[in-house]
Amino acid sequence: MKWKAIGILCLTLLSLTLAGCRRPELPVKPTPTAAPAALTSGAQTTGCIVAEGRVSPARSAALSFATGGIVTQVSVALGQQVTAGQVLARLDTSLLxxxxxxxxxxxxxxxxxxxxxxxxPSEQEAAAARQNVASAQATYDRLLAGPDAAEIAAARAALAAAQQNEARVRSGPSADELAILKALAANAKAAVDQAQAAYDQVRSNPNIAMLPQSVALQQATNNYNAAAAAYAAAAGHPTAWKLAAAAAQVQASQAALDRLTPDAAQVQAALAAVETAKAQLAKLQxxxxxxxxxxxxxxxxxxxxxxxxxxxxTAALTAPFAGTVMRLDLDPGEYAAPGAPVLLLADTSAWQVETTDLTELNVIQVGEGAAVRLTFEAIPGLELSGHVSMIKPYGESRQGDIVYPVSVTLDRQDPRLRWNMTVKVRIESR
Known part of the structure; x- marks a missing residue:
């Protein structure tokens, strides 16, 4: 009894399928046949290919931020309708x-x-640069030409004098010179004593400042101070500062002589200075x-x-087209990674159907523009028509078979359709 019922059901399904997919034929005398098996997805009947499919929006997009950052604003909610260009969410832009x-x-x-x-460059800058070139060139030319004999003789004489002075400073005064200075100081002291005695004799005179004794005492005192200072300086010679001054004079004289007789390094340095000055002038041009x-x-x-x-x-996520927010994975304060989908947007004003199991054996019998009839498991009694709008050229592996998704455009829409509803797709074969 059970197998009889299954056979009756199979005959019923086959008759319905053939009625929809086959063109009317002239009646013929029926002949006994075995009961056919029920139609399965991917099956082929006369003039018809049967496949499974799913409802999808004609246009959808998984949106993400191009740059990462902290979410500061989410302007939409799940299921909300948005317009093209509407700001959906924003990231923190302080660093940007x-x-x-x-x-x-x-x-x-x-x-x-x-x-x-x-x-x-300004005229002042150009003039200064030209002057630097001229000065450097003159120095170089002078070094190449070298000094004349008179300049060298004068420089050598100055060096010799400085060296003699340094030697004299280092050796200090002789015993005879010290004796002479000491005697001069003693004589000056005796003159002071003599002038003091003469001054004391007229001290009581109210006009003493005008008297010659006063002037003589002052002169004698000055002479003594000078003689005593000279003797003291000679006795304490040489001092550190005198030695340093004498040595510095020798160094200066030697440097002056060296400048008059340059070596190869000095000539090269002068030439480098000329090139540098010319380069600075060229930079101004x-x-x-x-x-x-x-x-x-x-x-x-x-x-x-x-x-x-x-x-x-890119810190603002905007809608590329008008549609409905189908998925929202975003909250203020969260970090949004660059390129990670956070919102799914779909245009639900136009639905399409895409097959999921049309194999390579059947796709060759399907052409774009072919008529299609669709029935929906979730909506009994609803049957829509359409046509094949696209056959994807790249096959995908599914459970051991190579399948080619086929997109079907509906001739009319139905408000009850939802994304991913399962569909029985009957395609007119070639």
Missing amino acids: ELQAAQAEARVAEAQARLNQFNLG PSADDRAVLEAGLKVARAGRDLAAGQLK
Whole structure:
């Protein structure tokens, strides 16, 4: 009894399928046949391919932020309708704003350098650079030419005098010189005593300051002080500062003589100074290469500014088209990783169906534009028509079979359709 019921059910399904997929034929005399098996997905009947499918929106997008950051604003809710260009969420932009400001400053700096280059050097700068070249060149020429005999003789004489003075300072005064200085100091002291005695005789005179005795005492005192100081200086000779002064004089005289007789290193240094001065002068003259470098720097700075501005814009997640928020994985305060989907947007105004199990054996019998009839497991009694709008050229492996998804555009929409509803798809074969 059980197998009889199954056979009756199979005959019923087959008759319904053939009625929808086959063109009407002339009646013929029936002949006894074995009961057919029930239709399965991927089966082929006369003029018809049967496959499984799912409902999907004609347009959908998994949205993500191009840059990572902390979410500061979520402007939509699950199931909400949005318009194209509407801001859906935002990231914290404080760091991006700082980077944009820095990039803008770099553009201003590069532009200022190019402007300064275009203006060229001032007359004062050019004159100073030319003077440096002339001075360096004169020094180099003088070193090459060398000094004349008179200059060398004078420099050598000055060095000899300085060396003799240093030797005299180091040796100090002789015993005879000290004796003479001591005697001069003693004589000066005796003169003071004599003048003092004469002064004391007229001390009571009210006009003493006007008398010659007063003047004589003052002169004698001054002479004694000078003689005593000279003797003291000679007796304490040489002092450290006198030795240092004498040595410095020798060094200065030697340096002056050396400058008159330069060696190879001095000549090379003078030549290097000439080249440096000429290079500095050349830098003041605008060149095409220098201009190209500055212009390239400005382009790089502008590109950096545009990049920073673009990154700032990517901190706002916007809807690429009008649709419905189907999934929302985003909350304020969370970190959104770059490229990680956070919102699923779909245009639910137009549904389509995509097959899931049409194998390579059957897809070759399906062409774009072929008529399609659709029935829905979740909506009994609903049957829609459509046509094949696209056959994906790349096959995918599924449970050991290679399947080719086929997209079906509906001739009319039904408000009861939902994403991923299962569909029985009957496609008119070639």
